[in-house]
Each structure stands twice: as C-alpha cells, then as structure tokens.
Amino acid sequence: MTNAIAPLKHTPLFDLHQQAQARLAGFGGWKMPIQYSGITAEHQAVRQQAGMFDISHMGKFALKGQNLAAQLQSLVPSDLSRLSAGAAKYTLFLNQQAGILDDLIFYCQGQDQGILIVNAATTDKDRDWLLKHLDPSQLELTDISQAQTLIALQGLKAAEILQPLVEDDLTSLRPYHHAPVTLLGQTAWIARTGYTGEDGFEIMSNPALGLELWQTLQDRGVMPCGLGARDTLRLEAAMGLYGQDIDETTTPLEAGLGWVLTAKTDFVGAAALVQQKQQGIKRKLVGLEMQGRHIARHDYPILDGGHPIGIVTSGTLSPTLGKAIALGYVPPHLAEIGQELAITIRGQAYPAKVVQRPFYHRPKSS
C-alpha cells in the first residue's frame, strides 16, 4: 500500500515541468503535471496535431522466465498463448471474486521475456500479487518504474513527428505492437499504444535519453500535456480509469470489459466470472450524455423515475464534442442505448441519455 505520509515521488522530467510552470499535484504517489498551458488547449493539440505526456509514474516491470506467457496466464483472463515477440495485450489482474485488481498491458518480447505496464497507484500491489502467485525460482521480476522514463507522444501527427528521430521504420510498427529502436542514436523501446483515443507511441528509455527526447519534441513544437488533458482524452475515448471507473469492487463483465475475457485455461477469478455470467450482472458501465449544459461528475447519483439507481464514475465537458459526457453504473435493464435517465447535480435532477461508447472516434486514416 502507498504510505499516506510518504513524500511524493518525482519523475526524471520533474525539473522540466517546474521550469515550464506546469501546475503540479499528487497522483498515485507521484507529484505530476496536471496542466501546462490549459487542459482544453492541450486536449485539442492531441486531437488536431500531437501532444506529449510524461507518464514515467506508470508502474513498469521487466519480466524474465521460461515460457513467460504461460506463467502469467494463471493471473489474467486474456489468452496470452498466441502472442509473439513484438505484440502487446491489454488485460487485467482479478481477485478471487473477479474484482479488478488492476488493468495493464503485457508486452511480449519473446518466449522468455516481457514488460508489464501497470497503474502508478497499484504498482506495489501488483508486484506483491505477482510474487505471491508465481514461482520466484521461475520468474525474475525487476521493478524498473523509477529507473526508466516513459513518454507518450499522442495525436494525429505523432508518427510524422517521431519518425525523423528514430532509425527504424515506424510504419511497420502496428497498433498494439512494440519494438526496440534506435532513438536519437541510442537504444530505446517504443510501443504503439496510448490512452487518448488517437494514434500514438509510448517511449521508454533511460532518463538522460528521456530528457533529450522531451526537449527535442518541445523544440519541434510538440505541446507538453498534463494529466488533466490525459483524463479528458481517455474519457472521450471511453477508456476506464483504474480507481475511478473500475476497481476491486467491479468485475470485467460489469465494466464492459467482456472482450478481454479470452483465456482458454483457468485463472484467478474465473469461477466467480462463470457464476456472475449465469446469475447475470446487477449493474453495467454505460456512456451518458447530458441533455443540457450541466456537467455530471464522479459520485453524482443517477436517477430513473426520481429514484437513485446508479452512480457516475467519471464526467467532464467533452472539449471535442462540446457536450457533458460521463461514465456510470446502472442496472442492465436501464443500460440500453437511448435510455433516458437523470443525474443529480447539486440537489437537482437533470436529464441524461445512455449513448454509444466511445464518445469520440478518431477519423479513419487513409
């Protein structure tokens, strides 16, 4: 567990954030930039051009061990057996009750090697979970969370901007794939993944190279973006935020993550999921759109016919759509697209409607 009185950690880019007069706040045990020029401007930069985020706070584990995917398979509900080197998989850790311990990405680097990237606040919990359930004589886990920088370059023009800085051909790096590359003449690792709903890359390297990359991108006009814009971007893309939309009390079936459940063998939480599937879920995560200007926020009650039936987990004014959007849990019979509901905002009920997720689709590239 994160010690409440432990000082907030700084990423290797912290001094640059301070020099840029970014607004800083605690997040997941780290002191992180929330915004630089402004959340809306940063959000629009990613949707229209590109933006860069310091996400070095994310938990990063380097794993080594024979048949690594097979070892991890008992802890995740996704099929890892067909992953080849260079492929990545979004998946979950579940507890025995199928509550979500964390959401994460597994990057396969071959039979015996891989990287896990997990949420910052859950890094210690995840490491303990892995060490408790896997055989330490078979698995070597190195926590590289503080040793490496991780920079997300996201947006329509991310590939165009990054290509001149790497010797490798980025067009051959497909979405949800990753590769070791030569970046600014040095070794780095690039994944074509992200948390914004746009094309983009996540670039891991030693801190010195991370600093050089950040400054090079800034010199080339890439806008630095904080966690505020990261939050509005991911919400438009209807990606859940761990600790807010999903947590140990929600299951993947409730959270709309049924597509993740592809494992063909047993895993922690499997029995509970089978049971929940038979009995049916009692609540379901839906996308909501306010019908007026009022903005639904985390923890606001959702009403049907004047009665509280659910709760908003995330909400904001969508900078792209100009409408107030939200994610929230409602009973399945009220989860149909078009369902009219209401949300209590400062003691008053305002109309909302269940809408298709994601709220935002990026334009199809040609």
Add this chain to the structure above:
Amino acid sequence: MSFEYPEDLKYLDSHEYVRLDGDIATIGISAFAVDQLGDIVFIEVPQTGEAVTQGEVFGTIESVKAVEDLYSPVTGTVVNSNQAMMDAPEQLAEDPYGEGWLLKIRLDDPSELDGALSASQYRSQVEGD
C-alpha cells in the same frame, strides 16, 4: 505571474469581487481566481428577482476539472445576471472585471461591505508577501 487587482473594487478571500455603484453591487471573480481555475466551462448564477445572502453560496463555476461554489459578498436582490457568460463561460477569462461580471445586486444595506478586503489586502492574501 502578476494579476490585476483594480483599486476601486472590494474582495472576499473566496475570490469574489464587488464593484459598488450607489446601491447596486456588481459581482464577479478575480483574475487570480480565473487563473487558478483554468479553462472555465460552466457558470450558474441566480436569475433576476432572486435573493442572495452575504456569506452564502449563490452559484457555481466549473473548470474542466473542478467545481467551485460562488459566495455572495452582499445581501440583496438580483437585478441582472450576465447571460452571455453563462452561454459562453470560456470568455470570462478574457475580461473578468469588465465583460465577465456575473451578477448585479440591489443591496439591502451598503454598509455590510465594510468588512471586505481592499485590493492590496486581497493581493497580499493570495500572492503572499
């Protein structure tokens, strides 16, 4: 960073300002508060004819990330509210002391502003020494 603190206004430590003109008080929020909030995306204040009470919440202002209450510096009756700012809240930042006013209130008792902060008092409160 330096902000404007017009000398002819009174301020609350909750960042509202008051411009007094006879028994009409114009209320808005300070440039410092606007900067602290970031992009303003929602404003809600009472309509003409409604009553407001000194020290009590009269409305709401929201940025992308935060929801903040607005506290009334005065007691009285709303004679006008700035619909243009409610329709386009992002514009408030451009002119918080002018076009960005929020409410005009007819005061019950003009002397109740005696306890409000002067420009220099407010400035030293928010910026420190």
